[in-house]
Amino acid sequence: MPQTLMIYDGTTGETAPGLRTGGIPLVPVGFSWPRCATCEGAMQFLAQLPVDEGTVAVFICANDPGLCEEWDPFDGGNRAYLFPSAISGGLVPATVPAEGETRLGAVSAVRTVTVDEDTYDDARSAYAELCGRGRAVLGSLGGEPDWYYADRVPNCPECEKPMTFVAHLEEGNETATAANYGGGLGYVLTCAPCTWAIFLTQS
Numbered sequence: 001m002p003q004t005l006m007i008y009d010g011t012t013g014e015t016a017p018g019l020r021t022g023g024i025p026l027v028p029v030g031f032s033w034p035r036c037a038t039c040e041g042a043m044q045f046l047a048q049l050p051v052d053e054g055t056v057a058v059f060i061c062a063n064d065p066g067l068c069e070e071w072d073p074f075d076g077g078n079r080a081y082l083f084p085s086a087i088s089g090g091l092v093p094a095t096v097p098a099e100g101e102t103r104l105g106a107v108s109a110v111r112t113v114t115v116d117e118d119t120y121d122d123a124r125s126a127y128a129e130l131c132g133r134g135r136a137v138l139g140s141l142g143g144e145p146d147w148y149y150a151d152r153v154p155n156c157p158e159c160e161k162p163m164t165f166v167a168h169l170e171e172g173n174e175t176a177t178a179a180n181y182g183g184g185l186g187y188v189l190t191c192a193p194c195t196w197a198i199f200l201t202q203s
């Protein structure tokens with residue numbers, strides 16, 4: 001099955017609608033910015049991903065890299081949200097907390113490219129070979145997860161059914177402005193009926 005790669009496409013506005021990494025997330029009115037369960041610091045916003053049911057916003061704790069269970073979907077070191085399309089009042093730019101590592105070093109526009117490979121890793125390699133720069137690949141949308149370390153499809157905390165894979169997320173285009181997953185890969189999953197989204201990383 002072809003893979004839909006997310007490709008770095010320069011910078012964009014910090015409150016731009018649609019697919020991007022970094023900047024300020026668009027959120028429902030009254031949203032409160034997530035804090036880390038371990039260090040209690042404000043989390044870092046990673047990406048805004050349009051999906052069939054709405055928009056997913058992904059956060060991770062970047063205050064004490066490696067010390068806040070940032071890799072686990074349920075330990076409170078990261079957070080993902082599914083904001084349904086039909087949300088009343090629409091989405092507005094979030095209020096960013098004054099303290100903590102809240103934002104990536106750059107806002108990246110993203111374009112999508114379809115590559116005819118069966119796995120994400122093969123598609124990423126094929127693109128890197130073609131374009132000479134693997135780090136331009138920021139992840140992928142839809143398809144099947146390509147587990148870096150071990151298969152792990154968590155069940156939805158609410159209905160207990162396996163969650164649906166939505167996206168791979170890479171650390172980013174440049175070391176200086178990228179997220180930190182310990183050199184690994186991020187995975188976004190949702191349960192649309194329950195309006196749940198989760199994030200986990202493997203390295």
Ligand SMILES: [Zn+2]
Nearest residue numbers: 036039061068
């Ligand atoms: Zn933390």
Ligand SMILES: [Zn+2]
Nearest residue numbers: 156159191194
């Ligand atoms: Zn569910």
